[in-house]
Amino acid sequence: MKTHGFFAESAEAPLKPFSFDRRDVRSNDVAIEILYCGVCHSDLHQARNDWSNTLYPSVPGHEIVGRVTDVGSDVTRFRVGDRVAVGCMVDSCSHCDQCRQGDEQYCREGATWTYNGIDRITKEVTFGGYARHIVVRDDFVLSVPDSLDLSRVAPILCAGITTYSPLRFRNVGPGSRVGVAGLGGLGHMAVKLATGLGADVTVISRSKSKEGSALALGAGGFLVSTDSQAMKEAAGSFDLIIDTIPVQHDVSEFFPLVDIDGAIVMVGQLGATPAFNTSPLLIGRRQLAGSIIGGIAQTQELLDFCGRKNILADCEMIRMEEINDAFVRLEKGDVHYRFVIDMASFTEMV
Ligand code: NAP
Ligand code: ZN
Numbered sequence: 001m002k003t004h005g006f007f008a009e010s011a012e013a014p015l016k017p018f019s020f021d022r023r024d025v026r027s028n029d030v031a032i033e034i035l036y037c038g039v040c041h042s043d044l045h046q047a048r049n050d051w052s053n054t055l056y057p058s059v060p061g062h063e064i065v066g067r068v069t070d071v072g073s074d075v076t077r078f079r080v081g082d083r084v085a086v087g088c089m090v091d092s093c094s095h096c097d098q099c100r101q102g103d104e105q106y107c108r109e110g111a112t113w114t115y116n117g118i119d120r121i122t123k124e125v126t127f128g129g130y131a132r133h134i135v136v137r138d139d140f141v142l143s144v145p146d147s148l149d150l151s152r153v154a155p156i157l158c159a160g161i162t163t164y165s166p167l168r169f170r171n172v173g174p175g176s177r178v179g180v181a182g183l184g185g186l187g188h189m190a191v192k193l194a195t196g197l198g199a200d201v202t203v204i205s206r207s208k209s210k211e212g213s214a215l216a217l218g219a220g221g222f223l224v225s226t227d228s229q230a231m232k233e234a235a236g237s238f239d240l241i242i243d244t245i246p247v248q249h250d251v252s253e254f255f256p257l258v259d260i261d262g263a264i265v266m267v268g269q270l271g272a273t274p275a276f277n278t279s280p281l282l283i284g285r286r287q288l289a290g291s292i293i294g295g296i297a298q299t300q301e302l303l304d305f306c307g308r309k310n311i312l313a314d315c316e317m318i319r320m321e322e323i324n325d326a327f328v329r330l331e332k333g334d335v336h337y338r339f340v341i342d343m344a345s346f347t348e349m350v
Helices: 041-047 159-169 185-196 208-217 228-233 251-257 296-309 320-331 344-349
Strands: 002-007 016-021 029-039 064-071 083-086 089-091 133-137 177-181 200-205 221-224 238-243 258-266 287-290 315-318 338-342
Touching: 029 083, 029 320, 041 320, 064 133, 089 133, 159 185, 159 238, 159 296, 177 185, 177 251, 185 200, 185 208, 185 238, 185 296, 200 208, 208 221, 221 228, 228 251, 238 251, 251 258, 315 320, 320 338, 320 344, 338 344
Parallel strands: 177 200, 177 238, 200 221, 238 258, 258 287, 315 338
Antiparallel strands: 002 016, 029 064, 029 133, 029 338, 064 083
């Protein structure tokens, strides 16, 4: 099937329109007309080759929401017209211990990413959701609860699950004291989800400018990371900090903030960090950990949780051709709190 998308042709080039083929529907595939796609900071990292692994041409986008247009002969869970979603993975080996326990993102053979991955059958590079259509193996397609406003669901598929997974892994619930470092796409979902799980949430931000909106999102506290006095006073006041900061930073500044047995989970920056002193980790049995996205079953659990609680992302809707301006603003941390591409704008363009 011919489809239209936007792609990066190199790390320096702005994204441009692109026509390409989606594969024919296999017996276990679902074909989807994409209605909305979120703009994750990872899309920007990947388009710019920040991780030195981008395969060009690259079509980003892994926060995908749409409607089913066709299903393969073996598909039983979806029908034409269903409201569905696709996140960061479109396939995995399905038989290793990680896949069997529902952690396909840690598949021993490597999960197939929605974009910049390699299709397990055709060996072609996968193209993501900055496009009008996508074809995905049924086991990696999620159902969107009827109660949710479709235009505000897309960020749940990456920003949401990336923060929900460590919250669940660390049994966050009523009484948990959770800090969220970096109030962007991931951070704002972390605030909503941790609050939804009953935790007391504090946003840790670079400046005071987002205080009002942090409290409006449900946070009970606000800590300015550049205010050394406030940081000192906050020592030992968290059980868990979710660090969503996308750039190199000194994570050890957060160590004293967590209580004994507390944890800092890095979900943002990938790569080297400045050297740090391990003393606060050892003396306090504190943990420094990492996490990526979450499994398919847990992503469905999250969508259903959001459906019950009516948790939605705060989205700034953009037209497809506004993506390059959105990237510039995203790089500056100037988004409240997620850009989402309205694919109807694309349909008008081509
Ligand atoms: P975002 O919307 O740009 O938000 C990042 C926030 O970090 C900013 O709003 C800002 O919050 C803070 N920040 C601190 N220093 C910054 C700096 N120098 N430049 C820009 N922001 C800075 O990004 P996102 O979409 O939430 O993604 C965050 C990171 O998570 C990215 O690196 C992305 O690749 C990664 N990610 C990881 C996973 C995973 O599976 N682990 C999944 C998705 C994304 P304040 O203004 O409050 O300080
Ligand atoms: Zn993402």
